[in-house]
Amino acid sequence: MKKLICALLALTMLASLCFAGYAENEPKSYGAYKHVFIIGVDGAGRFFKDAETPEFDRIFANGAVDYTARAEVKTDSGPNWGAILTGVSIFKTGLQNGVTGDKERTSETEYPTVFTYLRKARPGSVLASFVNWNNINYGIIENDINVNKVNVPDDEKLTDAICAYFDEGNAPELFFVQLDSVDHVGHEKGSKSEDYMKQISVADGYVGRIYDAAARNGLMDDGLFIVVADHGHTTAGGHGGLTMRESQVTLAVTGKTVAKGGKMSPETRNRDVAAIALYALGVERPDVMTAVIPSDVFTDVNGETRPAGKDFADTFVSALAWIITRITGIAG
Numbered sequence: 001m002k003k004l005i006c007a008l009l010a011l012t013m014l015a016s017l018c019f020a021g022y023a024e025n026e027p028k029s030y031g032a033y034k035h036v037f038i039i040g041v042d043g044a045g046r047f048f049k050d051a052e053t054p055e056f057d058r059i060f061a062n063g064a065v066d067y068t069a070r071a072e073v074k075t076d077s078g079p080n081w082g083a084i085l086t087g088v089s090i091f092k093t094g095l096q097n098g099v100t101g102d103k104e105r106t107s108e109t110e111y112p113t114v115f116t117y118l119r120k121a122r123p124g125s126v127l128a129s130f131v132n133w134n135n136i137n138y139g140i141i142e143n144d145i146n147v148n149k150v151n152v153p154d155d156e157k158l159t160d161a162i163c164a165y166f167d168e169g170n171a172p173e174l175f176f177v178q179l180d181s182v183d184h185v186g187h188e189k190g191s192k193s194e195d196y197m198k199q200i201s202v203a204d205g206y207v208g209r210i211y212d213a214a215a216r217n218g219l220m221d222d223g224l225f226i227v228v229a230d231h232g233h234t235t236a237g238g239h240g241g242l243t244m245r246e247s248q249v250t251l252a253v254t255g256k257t258v259a260k261g262g263k264m265s266p267e268t269r270n271r272d273v274a275a276i277a278l279y280a281l282g283v284e285r286p287d288v289m290t291a292v293i294p295s296d297v298f299t300d301v302n303g304e305t306r307p308a309g310k311d312f313a314d315t316f317v318s319a320l321a322w323i324i325t326r327i328t329g330i331a332g
């Protein structure tokens with residue numbers, strides 16, 4: 001009997017040693033990435049789920065994908081790209097569409113973007129932002145922190161410029177893209193139209209080209225690749241309101257420590273991109289952020305609870321808005 005107990009004890013110790021060793025060898029996500037790519041598809045909402053998107057499916061085959069991440073309560077581009085890049089709500093940034101066009105932004109702000117946080121943490125970082133809607137490069141991403149900014153008001157030419165940028169040997173630590181063509185078709189035809197679905201497929205092709213250009217230049221070896229939408233569109237076309245079609249958006253993440261098949265928590269918001277990006281790059285998350293890391297994004301990070309007290313307006317209005325969204329959601 002004693003021998004048996006000894007043998008069992010020895011086995012248990014051996015097993016625990018093995019597991020400890022295994023845990024140590026597991027990739028740690030904090031700071032595990034040299035490059036983070038945030039690819040924004042304006043106006044695509046949750047509808048990557050419904051369109052033909054072979055590139056998206058290929059890229060995120062081993063990634064985490066959520067089609068029900070929530071947008072800011074004002075489902076416009078300024079508030080949402082603002083939230084995605086700063087990790088705080090529209091109530092804090094005040095980045096309404098008009099503001100992003102009128103006022104050039106600098107790092108002298110209480111709620112800077114992830115670009116400023118990274119610039120401060122690592123002054124030598126290569127940072128770049130290639131956008132179709134130049135309000136992002138003017139009124140959201142700060143203009144005094146040496147971000148390589150390129151504005152091309154045509155998605156295909158923008159994609160050409162991005163691929164050329166990587167092929168020329170540029171290796172940005174943080175790279176933001178905003179494609180805009182899906183939003184245009186959304187306004188014209190609405191989110192139930194065939195044209196809208198087709199344009200998401202076209203944008204899917206651009207996403208595939210951007211991914212491949214990063215990959216063939218070795219940037220995906222230690223790269224985290226994110227696709228996110230700012231808002232969707234109503235059936236008739238347009239956004240700014242609280243319907244499901246406007247409020248639910250796609251958020252997809254892939255990289256070497258990302259949970260394969262991860263679905264993320266129902267509370268996930270598109271602003272959580274800011275927390276995910278900083279974590280991957282090993283930059284401490286500033287206290288002002290209400291972005292969190294959702295469950296099921298990284299294999300080694302449990303989902304975090306969003307702090308309710310940091311931004312009462314957001315907590316309160318978001319909860320109320322979500323009730324309205326759910327009610328309108330019954331109507332589709």
Ligand SMILES: [Zn+2]
Binds near residue numbers: 183
């Ligand atoms: Zn729009």
